[in-house]
Amino acid sequence: MPDLPTLEAPVLDTPEFERTPRRGPAKPKLLTVEDAKAMDVATMADLFRDHVNPGQLHFMKLLGFHKVKVERAEGMYYIDQNGRKILDFFGGFGSLAFGHNHPRILEARRRFQEEMRHEIAIAFLSQYASALAKDLALCSPGDLDMVFLGSSGSEAMEAAVKVAERASGRKNCKIVHAENSFHGKTKGVLSLTDSPLYKGEFKLVENTYKVPFGDLDALAAVLRSDPEIGVVVLETVQGGGGIIQATADYWRGVRALCDQHKVLWVADEVQCGYGRTGRFYAFEHYGVIPDVTALAKSFGGGKAAIGAMVARREVYMKAYGSKQTAMIHAHATFGGIGEACVTAIEALNTLYDEDLIGNSAETGTYLLERLQGLQAKYPSIIKEVRGLGLMVGLEFQDISRALPFAVRPMISLLDDKLKGSTAGFVGALLLKDYDVLVAFTEYNRNVIRLEPPLICEPAHVDRFCDALDALLGRGITGIVKDFVASKLG
Numbered sequence: 001m002p003d004l005p006t007l008e009a010p011v012l013d014t015p016e017f018e019r020t021p022r023r024g025p026a027k028p029k030l031l032t033v034e035d036a037k038a039m040d041v042a043t044m045a046d047l048f049r050d051h052v053n054p055g056q057l058h059f060m061k062l063l064g065f066h067k068v069k070v071e072r073a074e075g076m077y078y079i080d081q082n083g084r085k086i087l088d089f090f091g092g093f094g095s096l097a098f099g100h101n102h103p104r105i106l107e108a109r110r111r112f113q114e115e116m117r118h119e120i121a122i123a124f125l126s127q128y129a130s131a132l133a134k135d136l137a138l139c140s141p142g143d144l145d146m147v148f149l150g151s152s153g154s155e156a157m158e159a160a161v162k163v164a165e166r167a168s169g170r171k172n173c174k175i176v177h178a179e180n181s182f183h184g185k186t187k188g189v190l191s192l193t194d195s196p197l198y199k200g201e202f203k204l205v206e207n208t209y210k211v212p213f214g215d216l217d218a219l220a221a222v223l224r225s226d227p228e229i230g231v232v233v234l235e236t237v238q239g240g241g242g243i244i245q246a247t248a249d250y251w252r253g254v255r256a257l258c259d260q261h262k263v264l265w266v267a268d269e270v271q272c273g274y275g276r277t278g279r280f281y282a283f284e285h286y287g288v289i290p291d292v293t294a295l296a297k298s299f300g301g302g303k304a305a306i307g308a309m310v311a312r313r314e315v316y317m318k319a320y321g322s323k324q325t326a327m328i329h330a331h332a333t334f335g336g337i338g339e340a341c342v343t344a345i346e347a348l349n350t351l352y353d354e355d356l357i358g359n360s361a362e363t364g365t366y367l368l369e370r371l372q373g374l375q376a377k378y379p380s381i382i383k384e385v386r387g388l389g390l391m392v393g394l395e396f397q398d399i400s401r402a403l404p405f406a407v408r409p410m411i412s413l414l415d416d417k418l419k420g421s422t423a424g425f426v427g428a429l430l431l432k433d434y435d436v437l438v439a440f441t442e443y444n445r446n447v448i449r450l451e452p453p454l455i456c457e458p459a460h461v462d463r464f465c466d467a468l469d470a471l472l473g474r475g476i477t478g479i480v481k482d483f484v485a486s487k488l489g
Contacts, residue, residue, distance in 0.1 A: 041069045041081065063428045064486065073100030076453060076460055078437070086431070089464050090439040091451040093239065094271045094391065097298035098350060099453040105301040108346035112339050119338040122331075129336030132345050136308055139280055139348065142289040146316035148309040148329070149336040153270035153296030154184030156307035160294045161188060161233060162329055163311050164264040166319035167291075168230025175205075175231045176222055178213035180443045182240035183233065183268055192233050195240075195442060213238060214246035216253040223261045232258055232265050236282035237272035240442035243386055243393025243449060251286040264291040264315060270307065271391075274298045275351055275454055278361030278389035285388065291315050298454075301347030304340035356454040363456050364389035370465040378472045381422070383446070392450040393441070396422040399476065420445025425483040426471060432486055434467035 039047075045066050049057050060066040069081040076099055078086040088096065098105060121129065129149055137145035148159045165173045177183070177192040184190065185198055191205035209229065211218040223229055232254065238244040258265040267290035272282040274295055279285055281293065292315060296307030311319075320326055334340075351357065368385060371394060375382040384395040399421050423446055430436040439449040452460065474482065 075099040087436045089452045090437045094451045095297040096302045097454040099455045128341035132341045144310045146311045154186040156294035157189045159309035160292045163319045164231040167315045170230035173230035174207045176209045180241035235268040239271040242441045242444035242447040248286045255288040267293045270296045275357035301343045304343040306340040360389040360454045394448045
C-alpha cells in the first residue's frame with residue numbers, strides 16, 4: 001500500500017481557505033476590493049494607463065477628468081475624494097434615468113441577494129425574465145410584444161437587425177442606415193455605424209446603403225433602386241450625431257415607404273428611449289410604430305447591464321417561430337440574468353410610479369427655454385440649442401466666430417482643426433470651476449450633450465444654466481485663457 005501524504009495540523013488562527021493544502025497554482029498578489037476602494041488618483045491613472053487604455057487617459061487628462069476619484073454617488077450627484085458634489089448632466093449617455101443609487105432599486109436588489117435567488121436560468125424557465133418581457137410588452141405600443149434580453153445596447157441592436165433580416169424574406173438582404181449613425185461597436189452593428197474611427201480597418205458586413213438622416217426623398221430613391229433591401233435601421237434621435245431630430249412628416253414617410261416596399265423598420269431607441277424624450281419611446285412623438293426596436297442604457301436602472309430587443313410578434317415568428325429555428329438567436333448565458341431582470345422590473349415600476357417620463361417632458365422644456373435664453377445672450381458662442389425632453393444638444397459656433405472681428409479671417413482657417421475646442425474648454429471648466437459634468441458627441445465635436453437623470457428638477461437646471469452663464473460671461477478669450485492656465489497650473 002503506497003504511503004499516504006502527511007497532512008499538516010491546522011493552525012487555529014489561519015483562515016480556513018489557507019488550511020487546506022493547495023492543489024492549484026499559487027495565488028498572485030491580487031488587489032482586493034479594499035485595495036481598490038483605498039486607491040489614490042495617481043495609482044488609478046497608472047493602472048488605467050498600463051492595463052486599460054493609455055490613449056483614453058490622454059483625453060481625460062486634457063479635460064482634467066483624471067483628477068477625480070468618485071467615492072460614491074447619490075441622486076443627481078457624484079461625490080469625489082474631497083467630498084465635492086458634482087452635478088451630473090452627463091448621465092452616462094442616458095444610462096441614469098433614476099440618478100445614482102435610487103433607493104427603490106437598491107432595495108429590490110438587496111432582497112434578491114438576501115433570498116439567495118437564482119441568477120443563471122438556461123436549463124429552466126426564469127420567472128424574472130418572463131415577467132420583465134411581459135412588462136416591456138405592456139409599455140410598448142401596437143403589437144411590439146416579443147422580447148429578447150441581452151447585456152448591452154450593441155447586443156440588443158444585433159438581435160434587432162438579425163430578427164429583421166431573417167423576417168424580411170430577402171435571401172440577400174441589404175440594409176439601409178443613416179449618415180452620422182451610431183448603433184454599437186460589435187461587428188454587425190458597427191457595419192451600420194457611420195464612423196471611420198470606430199470602423200477602423202475591420203472587415204465588416206458589406207450589404208449596406210447609407211442615406212442622409214431625415215431625407216425622405218433619399219430613402220425613397222434607395223428603396224426603389226434595389227429590391228433586395230429588406231431592412232431600414234435608424235436612431236429616432238441621433239445621439240452621437242449631436243442630438244439630431246427629424247420631422248414628424250419624415251417618420252410618417254419612413255413608415256409608409258417601408259410598408260410600400262415591404263421593408264422592415266428597426267428603430268434604435270437605445271439612447272433616446274425609456275422616457276428620455278418625454279415619451280417612453282421617442283417614436284411615439286410622431287404617431288408611428290416600427291417593426292422592431294431596442295432599448296438599453298437606463299433599462300437597467302443604473303445598476304445592471306441589460307438591454308432588450310422588442311419585435312412585432314409577426315416579425316419574430318417569421319424569423320424564429322418554428323421548432324427548427326427557435327434556437328438560432330436564443331438568449332445568451334447572461335441574457336435575462338436574475339438580478340438584472342429584477343432590477344429592470346423595479347426600474348420600470350419606478351419610472352411610472354414617480355412619473356419620470358412626465359418630469360422629463362416638463363423639466364426638459366424648462367432646460368431648453370433656459371438654454372435658448374443663453375443662446376440669445378451669447379449668439380457669438382452658442383450656435384444652436386435643440387432636443388426633446390432631457391436629451392439636449394448645445395452646439396457652439398466655430399471658435400473664429402466668437403473672436404474679435406479683426407482676427408476672424410485668420411483664425412477661421414483653423415476652424416476645422418479647432419473644432420470641438422470650445423466644447424472641450426467649456427466642459428473642462430464647468431467641472432473644474434463649477435462642479436458640473438457634461439458629455440460630448442462623436443461626430444459634431446462642437447456639441448455638448450446633456451442627458452441628466454430623469455429625476456432632474458428645475459433647481460438643478462438653474463444651477464447648471466447659472467454656471468454656464470457665468471462661464472460664457474468670461475468671453476471666448478477668457479475661457480481659452482483660463483483653460484490654458486488650468487493646464488499650466
